[in-house]
Amino acid sequence: MTARIITLQYRKIIDVNAIKQWDKLVFEDSFVEFKMQAQNFNRGTPFSSYAELIRNIPHAERLTGLVTPSITGYVQQLDSIVPDILNNIGRRFLKFNQFKFELINSDMNDKSKHQVGINFYSNLIWHETVGNYLLVSNYHHGPDAQLKPQDNELLTHLFQLQPYLNICAIKNSI
Amino acid sequence: MERKNFLRSLIIGTVSTSVLVDSCKKDTDAITATGSSTTTSSSTTASSSSSSSGSSTCSVIETETEGPFPSKTPASYVRSDITDGRTGYKLTAKFTINNSNNSCNPLSGALVDIWHCDAEGNYSEYGGTSMQSTNYTSVHFLRGRQTTDANGLVTFTSIFPGWYQSRATHIHVHIYNAAGTSLKVTQVCFPEGTGSALLAVNGYKKGMTGYTYNAQDSVFSDDSAGLELATVTGNTTDGFVLSITMSIPA
Numbered sequence: 001m002t003a004r005i006i007t008l009q010y011r012k013i014i015d016v017n018a019i020k021q022w023d024k025l026v027f028e029d030s031f032v033e034f035k036m037q038a039q040n041f042n043r044g045t046p047f048s049s050y051a052e053l054i055r056n057i058p059h060a061e062r063l064t065g066l067v068t069p070s071i072t073g074y075v076q077q078l079d080s081i082v083p084d085i086l087n088n089i090g091r092r093f094l095k096f097n098q099f100k101f102e103l104i105n106s107d108m109n110d111k112s113k114h115q116v117g118i119n120f121y122s123n124l125i126w127h128e129t130v131g132n133y134l135l136v137s138n139y140h141h142g143p144d145a146q147l148k149p150q151d152n153e154l155l156t157h158l159f160q161l162q163p164y165l166n167i168c169a170i171k172n173s174i
Numbered sequence: 175m176e177r178k179n180f181l182r183s184l185i186i187g188t189v190s191t192s193v194l195v196d197s198c199k200k201d202t203d204a205i206t207a208t209g210s211s212t213t214t215s216s217s218t219t220a221s222s223s224s225s226s227s228g229s230s231t232c233s234v235i236e237t238e239t240e241g242p243f244p245s246k247t248p249a250s251y252v253r254s255d256i257t258d259g260r261t262g263y264k265l266t267a268k269f270t271i272n273n274s275n276n277s278c279n280p281l282s283g284a285l286v287d288i289w290h291c292d293a294e295g296n297y298s299e300y301g302g303t304s305m306q307s308t309n310y311t312s313v314h315f316l317r318g319r320q321t322t323d324a325n326g327l328v329t330f331t332s333i334f335p336g337w338y339q340s341r342a343t344h345i346h347v348h349i350y351n352a353a354g355t356s357l358k359v360t361q362v363c364f365p366e367g368t369g370s371a372l373l374a375v376n377g378y379k380k381g382m383t384g385y386t387y388n389a390q391d392s393v394f395s396d397d398s399a400g401l402e403l404a405t406v407t408g409n410t411t412d413g414f415v416l417s418i419t420m421s422i423p424a
Contacts, residue, residue, distance in 0.1 A: 022244040032354045033249055036287070039356040040348065068306065069314050073247030090237030100305045121305065 005139050007169035008094065008122045010082050013104070015115040022083065026071050030101075030116050033070035035108040037063055042108070049107040067116075068101040075099055075118070082120045085165065087157040088133060095138055096120040121168070133158045251287065251319040255331040258315035262293040262333030263375055264413030269362075271326040271349060274421040280326030281424050284357065285350040288330060289317040293378040295338030321352075334375050334414055339384065342391040343372060345404075349422055358422040362404050363394045371406040371414045 018027045034050070041057045042048065053060040082094035100119040107113040123139040137156045267288065273281040291297050298315040316335075320328035337343045342363055349358045364372045366387055376382060388394040394402060401420075408414035 025244055025246060029247075029249065036285075036348075036350055036354045036356070039350075040359065043359070069251050070249040072250050072306075074244065077244055077247065086236060092236055092238070098305045119305075 002172060004126050005171050006124050006126045006136075006167045008124055008136075009166045009168040010085055010094070010096075010120045010122075011164045011166070012084060012118045012120065013115065013164065014118070016112045020083075022074060022077070026074050026116070026118070027114065029070045029074070030067055030103075031106065031111050031114040033067045034063065034103065034106045034114065037066040038106075038108045040066075048109045049113065050103050050105055064101065064103050067103060071101060071116075071118070082122060085159070085162075087159045093157045093159070094120070094122045094124075096122045126170075127154075127156065130158065133160050249319065251314065251317055253318050254320055254329060256288070256316050256318035257332055258298075260292045260315050260333055262336070262378065263410050265332045265334045265416060266413065267330045267332060267345065267416045268418075269328050269330075269347065270417070270419040271322050271328075272419065272421050273424045275423045278421055280322070280324065281422070282322050282324050282326060283352050284322045284326075284424065285319055285352065285354070286322060286328045287317075287319045287348040287350070288345055290332070290335040290345040291338060292316055293333065293336040295336045295380070334371065336378050336380065337385060340386055340392070342386050342388045342394055344391075344393070345416075347420070349420070351424060357424050358420070360420070361393050361402060362416075362418055363388050363391070363397070363402050364404060364406055364416075371408065374410050 014023045014027050014030075016027065018024045038048075038050070038053060041053055041060045041063065045057065047053050047056055050063065053063065078096075080095050080097065081092050082096050083092065085092065085094050087093045098121040100121075102117040102119065104115040104117055105113055106115065124136040125139045126134055126136050128135040135156050135158055137154050269286055269288070271281045271284055271286065272278045289297065292315065298317060316332060318330050318332075320330065322328050335343050335345060344364070345362045347358075347360050347362055348356065349360075350356055364370070366372050373382075377385060388397075388403070397403065402418075404416045404418040406414055406416045
C-alpha cells in the first residue's frame, strides 16, 4: 500500500461527568467563561442556554471564540501530546499542532448542562493497516523532516481507531 | 494480578455503580474489543479497552510515569498588557470601581473585562470557530481582565483606540463579581476638543473626517452627567493615561 498522509482528529468531549483533573479544570473554567461571556449577549432576553442564544441572538456564535481563551492555558500544558489516545503499548503518542474548541451545550444557570469539545489535529503518515490497527508515523513538514528512502527505517506507532477518532483529511505522500 | 481476580474486581466495580455500567455500555456498542480482554463480558471488555472518550467514566489510564500534572491556569484574558503587538500610541488605562451600595467605598475582588478596537478600528476575537495553532498567535488582542485591588483599581497597558463608522472612540467595560455574575456593562468615552488626546491622535491614518463625536454617539449622547467620560492626559511621545472612577451597585 502506498503511504498516505492523514490528518487524524480526536474530538475530546468534556462534560459534568469529567473525572480526570485536566478535564475537570477545562470544564470548570470554560463554564465560568461561558457564563461571563454569555452575559454580553443575553441582556434583556430570557435566554440562558447556548442553544437559545445562537438561535435567537445575532452574533452569539462568537461565544465559541470568546470562550476559547479560558482553555488555551490547559491546551498548552499538554505539551503538544493528544490526551487519552494510546498506542498499542499504552502510551500517548499523538502529536498535535492545531486544536479547535467547541461549545456543544451550556446554560449559564445550570452548570450540569455544560458540555464542550476540544478537537485535536495530528498529521500522520499511514503506512499499513495491520488487523484492526493502523501503522503510522509522525509527519513533519520541511524538506529534511522525513527519513530518506535509503534509510529504510522509520519510527512507527500501532494504534486502533476508536470512538471520537476520525481521519478528517488524506493525501498521497510525495 | 491473577486474571480471575482481575475480572472479579471489574465485576464488583460494575455492580456497585449503575452509572458506570451505562457509560461503559455506550463504549461497548461502538468499540471493537482488543487484546487479552476479548473473552470477558461486554461491560468488562469496554472498561479494559476503551481509552477514547473524555466523558467516559471507564477510560483506561495511560501506562506511563505520572505527570505532568495539570494546574489551575487563568483564562488568557487575565493580563494587564493587552497590546499583543498592535501598534499605536501607548495608553495606560486605570479603572477604579466603587460600590454605590456601600457608601461608595472601593469594590475589591471584582473582575474587570475591557476590550476595544485597534488603530484601524478592528476588534479581535470575532473569527469564531476556526482552528487554532498551538503557538497561540494572538487571537484576543486588545482584550484583558484584571481583578480590582483593595482600592478598587485595575490598570491595563494598551494602545489608544482608533475609531470606526458611527461610533465615537470608546472602550468597552464589563464588571463582574468574583463568581462571574455580571454587575455592569458599560463603555467609556474620551474627552474631545482643543488640547485633547483624541485630537492629538487624530484618528491615526484615518484622520477625523466622518468621525462621530460623543454628542452624536448612540451610546454617549445621553450621558449629560459625564459619568462615562474618562480623564485622559499625556501626549503622543510619552503615551497617554486614561483614568475613570465608576460607581456600581454590588
